[in-house]
Every structure is written in structure tokens, then in C-alpha cells.
Amino acid sequence: xxxxxxxxxxxxxxxxxxxxxxxxxxxxxxxxxxxxxxxxxxxxxxxxxxxxxxxxxxxxxxxxxxxxxxxxxxxxxxxxxxxxxxxxxxxxxxxxxxxxxxxxxxxxxxxxxxxxxxxxxxxxxxxxxxxxxxxxxxxxxxxxxxxxxxxxxxxxxxxxxxxxxxxxxxxxxxxxxxxxxxxxxxxxxxxxxxxxxxxxxxxxxxxxxxxxxxxxxxxxxxxxxxxxxxxxxxxxxxxxxxxxxxxxxxxxxxxxxxxxxxxxxxxxxxxxxxxxxxxxxxxxxxxxxxxxxxxxxxxxxxxxxxxxxxxxxxxxxxxxxxxxxxxxxxxxxxxxxxxxxxxxxxxxxxxxxxxxxxxxxxxxxxxxxxxxxxxxxxxxxxxxxxxxxxxxxxxxxxxxxxxxxxxxxxxxxxxxxxxxxxxxxxxxxxxxxxxxxxxxxxxxxxxxxxxxxxxxxx
Amino acid sequence: xxxxxxxxxxxxxxxxxxxxxxxxxxxxxxxxxxxxxxxxxxxxxxxxxxxxxxxxxxxxxxxxxxxxxxxxxxxxxxxxxxxxxxxxxxxxxxxxxxxxxxxxxxxxxxxxxxxxxxxxxxxxxxxxxxxxxxxxxxxxxxxxxxxxxxxxxxxxxxxxxxxxxxxxxxxxxxxxxxxxxxxxxxxxxxxxxxxxxxxxxxxxxxxxxxxxxxxxxxxxxxxxxxxxxxxxxxxxxxxxxxxxxxxxxxxxxxxxxxxxxxxxxxxxxxxxxxxxxxxxxxxxxxxxxxxxxxxxxxxxxxxxxxxxxxxxxxxxxxxxxxxxxxxxxxxxxxxxxxxxxxxxxxxxxxxxxxxxxxxxxxxxxxxxxxxxxxxxxxxxxxxxxxxxxxxxxxxxxxxxxxxxxxxxxxxxxxxxxxxxxxxxxxxxxxxx
Numbered sequence: 001x002x003x004x005x006x007x008x009x010x011x012x013x014x015x016x017x018x019x020x021x022x023x024x025x026x027x028x029x030x031x032x033x034x035x036x037x038x039x040x041x042x043x044x045x046x047x048x049x050x051x052x053x054x055x056x057x058x059x060x061x062x063x064x065x066x067x068x069x070x071x072x073x074x075x076x077x078x079x080x081x082x083x084x085x086x087x088x089x090x091x092x093x094x095x096x097x098x099x100x101x102x103x104x105x106x107x108x109x110x111x112x113x114x115x116x117x118x119x120x121x122x123x124x125x126x127x128x129x130x131x132x133x134x135x136x137x138x139x140x141x142x143x144x145x146x147x148x149x150x151x152x153x154x155x156x157x158x159x160x161x162x163x164x165x166x167x168x169x170x171x172x173x174x175x176x177x178x179x180x181x182x183x184x185x186x187x188x189x190x191x192x193x194x195x196x197x198x199x200x201x202x203x204x205x206x207x208x209x210x211x212x213x214x215x216x217x218x219x220x221x222x223x224x225x226x227x228x229x230x231x232x233x234x235x236x237x238x239x240x241x242x243x244x245x246x247x248x249x250x251x252x253x254x255x256x257x258x259x260x261x262x263x264x265x266x267x268x269x270x271x272x273x274x275x276x277x278x279x280x281x282x283x284x285x286x287x288x289x290x291x292x293x294x295x296x297x298x299x300x301x302x303x304x305x306x307x308x309x310x311x312x313x314x315x316x317x318x319x320x321x322x323x324x325x326x327x328x329x330x331x332x333x334x335x336x337x338x339x340x341x342x343x344x345x346x347x348x349x350x351x352x353x354x355x356x357x358x359x360x361x362x363x364x365x366x367x368x369x370x371x372x373x374x375x376x377x378x379x380x381x382x383x384x385x386x387x388x389x390x391x392x393x394x395x396x397x398x399x400x401x402x403x404x405x406x407x408x409x410x411x412x413x414x415x416x417x418x419x420x421x422x423x424x425x426x427x428x429x430x431x432x433x434x435x436x437x438x439x440x441x442x443x444x445x446x447x448x449x450x451x452x453x454x455x456x457x458x
Numbered sequence: 459x460x461x462x463x464x465x466x467x468x469x470x471x472x473x474x475x476x477x478x479x480x481x482x483x484x485x486x487x488x489x490x491x492x493x494x495x496x497x498x499x500x501x502x503x504x505x506x507x508x509x510x511x512x513x514x515x516x517x518x519x520x521x522x523x524x525x526x527x528x529x530x531x532x533x534x535x536x537x538x539x540x541x542x543x544x545x546x547x548x549x550x551x552x553x554x555x556x557x558x559x560x561x562x563x564x565x566x567x568x569x570x571x572x573x574x575x576x577x578x579x580x581x582x583x584x585x586x587x588x589x590x591x592x593x594x595x596x597x598x599x600x601x602x603x604x605x606x607x608x609x610x611x612x613x614x615x616x617x618x619x620x621x622x623x624x625x626x627x628x629x630x631x632x633x634x635x636x637x638x639x640x641x642x643x644x645x646x647x648x649x650x651x652x653x654x655x656x657x658x659x660x661x662x663x664x665x666x667x668x669x670x671x672x673x674x675x676x677x678x679x680x681x682x683x684x685x686x687x688x689x690x691x692x693x694x695x696x697x698x699x700x701x702x703x704x705x706x707x708x709x710x711x712x713x714x715x716x717x718x719x720x721x722x723x724x725x726x727x728x729x730x731x732x733x734x735x736x737x738x739x740x741x742x743x744x745x746x747x748x749x750x751x752x753x754x755x756x757x758x759x760x761x762x763x764x765x766x767x768x769x770x771x772x773x774x775x776x777x778x779x780x781x782x783x784x785x786x787x788x789x790x791x792x793x794x795x796x797x798x799x800x801x802x803x804x805x806x807x808x809x810x811x812x813x814x815x816x817x818x819x820x821x822x823x824x825x826x827x828x829x830x831x832x833x834x835x836x837x838x839x840x841x842x843x844x845x846x847x848x849x850x851x852x853x854x855x856x857x858x859x860x861x862x863x864x865x866x867x868x869x870x871x872x873x874x875x876x877x878x879x880x881x882x883x884x885x886x887x888x889x890x
Contacts, residue, residue: 067738068738168696174693174717175710177728178713184728184730185727250495251491254488254492271502274498278843279814279817281505285505323498352486376719379721380723381721383816386847387850410723411820429731432724435721447715
């Protein structure tokens with residue numbers, strides 16, 4: 001039986017179980033709902049949960065372990081000289097067998113043919129077993145639950161407990177995600193640091209991750225000094241913030257203090273559209289329009305500008321961050337109590353003097369927090385730099401030359417074929433670890449500043 | 459005795475002297491603010507203008523009219539004309555013959571090749587499809603409109619500058635002359651580019667379409683929605699309504715806020731290391747893509763859900779509890795239904811973000827070149843933003859306009875989604 005059919009069948013059985021459980025409760029209460037502890041529907045849900053949940057869990061576990069188990073059995077049945085092949089050759093062989101099984105290729109080798117046949121048989125047996133077990137389990141659960149249904153049985157409490165379990169389980173997903181991120185990045189990074197010392201990675205000045213396939217190749221020993229990547233990332237983030245902070249902050253001040261209600265109602269959503277545009281669109285815009293423009297402008301001024309200059313990528317990234325800085329600053333400027341402004345006016349300050357000398361200093365911690373969040377975004381932004389910044393790891397602070405960033409290198413290292421034992425692939429995870437730690441630090445700092453400030457006026 | 463009025467007069471004078479300067483500063487400050495807003499909006503309009511400007515051309519495709527004689531000798535040299543023969547027949551030769559008939563002066567091999575280069579590689583496929591639908595055409599003649607190659611298409615759209623030196627152009631003078639002749643005979647026609655919406659990816663710009671990418675995006679979003687909406691809602695309900703205030707719930711809360719700000723590419727690393735390497739799920743499949751995007755959108759949905767639940771006034775809860783509902787019943791029968799519009803708004807915004815996301819999907823291999831249109835969530839697929847990235851990297855001129863057109867399609871989807879969210883909020887927002 002197909003697994004989707006099985007799931008459908010289990011759901012159908014659960015629906016039936018709901019009906020039976022409900023009916024049983026009504027019967028046991030002689031048709032009088034007020035004799036029951038819970039509403040009849042809860043008895044139905046209780047039966048349905050017992051009918052569906054265990055069987056679906058079994059199905060889930062089965063799906064998790066079915067393929068590895070079958071592969072293990074097939075490998076065990078292979079002739080000994082094939083089963084003892086090195087791991088990578090073996091996985092190729094298994095791939096061949098699988099392709100034959102799925103009918104994509106036909107095998108000429110009789111051993112593979114036999115293995116494929118064995119594979120198919122095992123799969124059928126497994127399917128049959130699963131169907132049998134799941135349906136038995138589901139029926140047994142339903143019968144068990146139905147037996148427990150009596151007029152004084154506390155069905156609502158049981159059902160609510162199950163729902164509570166689901167709620168708690170769901171909120172653990174967020175924790176599991178963080179744990180998953182930390183573990184996955186950390187493990188691969190540790191493996192990387194076994195191959196390349198951490199000091200070389202963090203302080204080395206030379207980045208060329210190509211590792212030679214043959215030992216006699218020239219210039220491809222692989223160097224993993226990440227300093228050029230860090231400076232490149234910082235340079236681009238700096239340019240981005242140099243664009244985003246003044247424009248975003250001044251826009252926020254104008255919107256919050258000067259703009260009429262109508263102007264604000266039009267301009268604010270329009271600016272926020274900038275935040276909703278996918279980054280790949282910004283990347284395309286940077287590569288197609290901004291980079292040539294910057295290069296031509298530089299050439300006409302007599303400067304030599306690389307066609308993948310940091311300036312172009314940084315400018316576009318700055319545009320992307322404007323709404324972020326703007327809306328956060330706007331919130332914090334609005335949160336400054338009117339009494340502060342009134343006090344300044346009463347002393348004879350003009351509106352701009354009030355803003356510069358009273359409002360902004362009062363809102364400063366929040367604005368700084370917002371800017372830090374913006375920096376963390378700029379550092380973690382990927383598509384713009386992948387499409388508009390270069391790949392050459394130059395150690396320079398010249399915004400007109402090409403630099404590369406941490407995120408660009410992660411993408412370049414991981415797109416395409418990967419071997420999980422080469423330092424090249426593992427380096428991407430080490431870079432990911434640095435990225436995660438740095439952005440996390442910035443976020444925690446920013447949230448801390450913001451929270452502290454918020455408490456001030458509330 | 460009269461020192462005080464004197465001092466006041468001096469203060470007055472001082473203030474007056476500075477007044478003009480201060481007024482000017484006031485005006486300057488205001489203008490700075492206005493300039494930055496206008497500047498920001500200018501960026502927005504330049505971006506849209508540049509994309510719409512490039513995209514327009516992609517919705518049209520040039521077709522060439524050829525008088526094709528469905529020659530029995532070429533198509534069915536051994537006299538057989540069944541399904542198999544129709545599949546295997548040499549339609550390229552048919553095209554060459556038709557071109558030779560249209561341009562009798564062309565004799566040399568090299569010139570013939572240059573002439574054939576004006577037609578798309580898909581032209582032969584078009585002929586095959588035509589004959590499969592109407593096998594009785596064998597031996598007859600008919601005028602067929604076949605797609606032009608990308609370069610010829612560019613020329614017909616006026617994108618190739620004749621004044622540029624021949625060696626720097628994609629088409630030679632001779633080829634341009636042929637195209638001019640075809641145009642003069644009315645054999646060139648620009649039509650609406652249906653291929654763009656019905657085909658999968660291709661190496662040839664004129665045969666490439668976004669249907670595969672859109673299907674992939676839809677499948678990925680479906681997985682994301684089915685997972686993130688229930689989990690996100692459940693988390694929001696738990697944290698807002700049930701969770702005791704203790705260290706654990708504090709940790710969960712801080713955690714969710716931090717996850718919302720983790721760079722998306724890190725989620726890609728997680729997907730690669732956990733879903734693909736540990737669990738062995740298929741690379742490039744919408745299933746894995748959906749998992750990764752779920753983890754990314756969860757914080758958005760949870761935060762929106764919590765604020766929607768928070769907005770429901772406590773009196774509703776108290777009323778329900780007062781007439782004897784259990785805590786769970788109160789939440790699920792009374793509070794949650796009132797918070798649903800807010801949660802849905804958050805979910806749509808989260809989905810819109812997931813639709814535009816590409817960086818984490820590059821990590822899990824959705825960047826592969828995939829021609830087929832995916833038919834299930836465990837088949838290799840790509841998504842619209844990644845397709846845009848792939849095309850943006852292609853050197854062919856024809857892909858620039860197609861990239862812009864794909865971006866336009868993506869933006870239309872996003873505008874519709876965000877518009878729905880705004881509408882939902884406006885329509886169902888309740889002030890208590």
C-alpha cells in the first residue's frame with residue numbers, strides 16, 4: 001500500500017473512531033448529556049486520538065529508518081568482495097542499485113540486478129509489514145480507548161492534556177532550531193579546525209580555498225586566512241550603513257516631527273516597500289544597473305573602478321537597510337514624551353533645535369540599537385554580495401576595488417559538489433560559525449540596549 | 459536700579475541677531491529630511507523603473523514564417539511513418555531545406571550555418587509536435603511560424619546596434635541583411651511569449667520559462683505553510699496563554715527573538731547539515747526547502763500571533779471562564795477565533811518573505827539546473843528567486859530581459875500577498 005493511502009486510511013479510521021467513541025459515551029449515559037463528565041465530542045476526540053496518533057507515530061519512525069535498514073540488508077547480501085569496498089565506492093554502488101530499482105536505468109551487471117531485485121522485495125515486505133502493524137495498532141488503540149469510555153471518564157482532561165503536549169512540543173521547535181544551528185555549525189567547524197589551526201583561520205591574511213586534487217599542482221595548496229573576508233564584509237557593511245543611517249534617520253525625523261498626516265500615510269508605506277523586495281532583486285539591480293553606473297562615473301572622473309566594486313554592492317545594500325533604520329528610529333522618536341518637546345519650546349528653542357538637542361539624545365539608545373540591528377543584517381546579507389561583489393579576496397579598504405565577503409564565500413564553497421571531508425567544504429561551516437556568533441552578539445547587544453531604553457519612559 | 463531692563467534689552471538683541479541664522483538652520487534641517495525621503499523614494503522608483511524597463515521585451519518573442527515542405531524522403535526515408543518514425547525523424551534537415559528554399563543564394567556551408575543560427579533550437583521540436591498532432595501533413599507544404607533564436611529576437615526588438623563594428627556584434631552584417639529581408643517580406647512577427655509561462659528552464663533564452671520555478675515555489679510554500687502555521691500558532695498560544703513565567707519560557711522567548719534576526723544563510727547551513735546529511739532527505743527537493751523556510755518563518759508567525767493574542771481583551775477570557783469553560787476551551791473557543799485575522803496577517807507576511815528568500819535554498823541545492831517541471835515535493839526543483847539568480851548569472855543577452863520579467867512576476871505575487879494581508883488587517887481589525 002502506498003504511504004499516502006495509508007495515511008488517508010488512518011485518518012479515515014480516526015474519523016470512524018470519533019463517531020464510535022462519541023456514540024459509546026452517549027449510550028453509557030443513556031442519551032443524557034448531563035450525566036457525562038465531558039461533552040460527548042471529547043469522548044470522540046479521545047478515541048480518535050488513540051486510534052490515529054500511535055499509528056501515525058509508527059509510520060513516522062518507519063519512514064525515518066526504512067531506507068537505511070533496507071540498504072543495510074542489501075549490502076549485507078552482496079558478495080563479500082563488493083560489500084567490503086571502501087565507503088565512497090560502496091555508496092556509488094548503492095546509488096546504481098537504487099537507480100535500477102526506480103527504473104531510471106537498466107543494469108547489465110547481474111550482481112546489481114540481483115541486488116535491485118532483493119531491494120524491491122525488501123521494500124515490498126517492509127510496506128506490507130508497515131500496513132499490517134499500523135492498522136493493527138490503530139484498531140487496537142481505538143478498541144482500548146472505546147473500552148475506557150464511561151459516563152464518569154474524564155475525557156476532556158485527557159484530550160486537553162494531549163493538546164497541551166502538542167503546544168509545548170511546538171514551542172520547543174524554536175529551541176531545537178537554535179540547538180540544531182549551533183550543533184551543525186559547531187561540529188563541522190571543529191572538524192575544520194582539526195585540519196586548519198584556528199589561529200591561521202582567524203588571523204591569516206591569505207584566502208584561497210582551492211585545494212589541489214593532485215599534489216603536484218601549482219599554487220593550490222589552499223590557504224584559509226579569513227582576514228580578507230572579514231575586512232571585505234566590514235567594508236561593504238560600512239558603506240551600506242553610511243548610506244542607510246543618514247537617509248533612514250533623517251527620513252524618520254521628518255516623518256515623525258514635520259510631515260503632515262497625509263504625507264506620512266503615503267510616504268511611510270512606500271518606503272517600507274523597500275523592505276519587502278526580495279534581496280535577489282536588489283542583487284540583480286546592483287549587478288545590472290548600479291555597478292556599471294558606478295564604474296562609468298569613476299572612469300569619467302579618472303578613477304579605475306572594478307566592475308564588481310564594493311561601492312556598488314554597499315550602496316544597494318544601504319538602500320535595502322533604509323526602511324529598517326527608518327521604521328525603528330521612527331518608533332523610538334515617537335516614544336519620546338511630548339513633555340520633553342514642550343519644555344524645549346518653552347525655553348525658546350526652534351523645532352530643529354528641539355529635535356537635535358532634546359529628542360534625538362533622548363531616543364539615542366533606541367536608535368543605536370536599531371543601527372546595530374541594521375549592521376547585523378548587512379553582515380548577514382547574502383544575495384546582494386553574491387551577485388554584485390567579487391570573489392577575489394583582496395585585503396583592502398579601497399571601496400572602488402573588488403572585495404569578497406563571508407556570505408559570498410559560504411555560497412561559493414557550498415554550491416556545487418561537496419565532499420564533507422575536504423577543508424574547502426568545512427571552511428564554509430567555520431565561516432558560518434563566525435557569522436552566527438557575530439550576528440548573535442550584535443542582536444543580543446541591540447535588544448539589550450533597546451529594552452533598557454524602553455523601560456525608561458514606560 | 460535700571461540694570462535689569464538693560465540686560466533684557468541686550469538679551470533681546472542677542473536673540474534677534476541670531477534669529478535669522480536659526481531660522482535658516484530650521485529650514486535647512488527640514489529640507490534635509492525631505493531630501494532623504496525623496497531620495498529613498500527615488501531609489502525605489504529607479505529600481506522598479508529599471509526592472510520594468512528591461513522586462514517588457516521578454517513578454518514578446520519573434521517568430522519566423524517558413525514555407526516547410528514535409529518531405530517524405532527526409533522524414534520517412536524507409537517509408538515507415540508510425541509513432542516511432544515521427545519521434546526519430548530529422549526535423550533539422552527539414553528546416554535547413556526550408557531555409558535554403560527561402561534564401562536560394564546561400565550555398566556555402568559556413569553561410570548555411572549562419573542562416574540556421576537565426577532559428578531557435580526549439581524550432582525542430584515545434585515541427586515534431588506539429589506532425590505528431592497531424593501526421594497526415596506528410597508530403598504536403600505549409601507555412602509554419604517557428605521561434606527565432608535569441609540573437610535574432612534581440613535584433614527584431616531593436617536591441618542590436620547596427621553602427622557597432624561587425625566583430626563586436628552577436629550577428630554579422632549578412633545575418634542582419636537576411637533578417638531585414640524576412641522582415642520586409644512580412645515573415646517576421648512578434649507575438650506574446652507563451653513559452654515564458656509554460657516551459658521549464660533552458661539553456662536557450664527563447665525556450666526558457668518560469669513554470670518549473672513557479673511550481674517549485676508553490677510546492678515549497680505549501681510545505682512551509684502546512685508546517686509553520688500550526689506550529690507557529692501553537693507556540694504563540696502556549697507562550698501567550700498557558701506558559702508559566704519562569705526561566706524556561708524566558709529562554710524560549712529570547713530564543714525566538716534572536717532566531718528572527720539570524721542571517722537566512724545560516725538556516726541554509728542547518729538544512730544542509732541536518733536535513734540532507736543526517737536525515738538523508740533528497741537534495742534540491744521542495745520538502746527540504748519547505749523545512750528550512752519553516753524554521754525561518756516560524757519566528758515571524760509566532761511574534762505576529764502573540765501580539766494578535768495579546769490584543770484580545772482579558773474580559774473575553776474572564777467571561778468564558780466565568781460561565782465554566784476550561785482554560786483550554788476559553789482559548790480555543792473564544793480567544794483564538796478573535797485573534798485569527800491577526801495571525802493570518804502575520805502568516806501571509808511570513809509566507810511572502812519565504813517566497814522571496816533564496817540564500818538558504820542555494821545551500822540545499824535548489825540551485826541545480828532543472829528542466830523538468832516538478833510533480834511532487836520530493837523531486838528536485840528550483841524556486842522563482844533562485845531561478846532569477848541563475849538567469850542573472852547567464853551571459854546571454856536574452857536572459858537579462860527574462861530575469862527582469864521573472865522578477866516582475868515575483869513582485870506581482872508579493873504585492874498580491876502583502877495586499878491581502880493589509881486588506882485582512884483593515885477588514886477584520888477590531889478596536890476594543
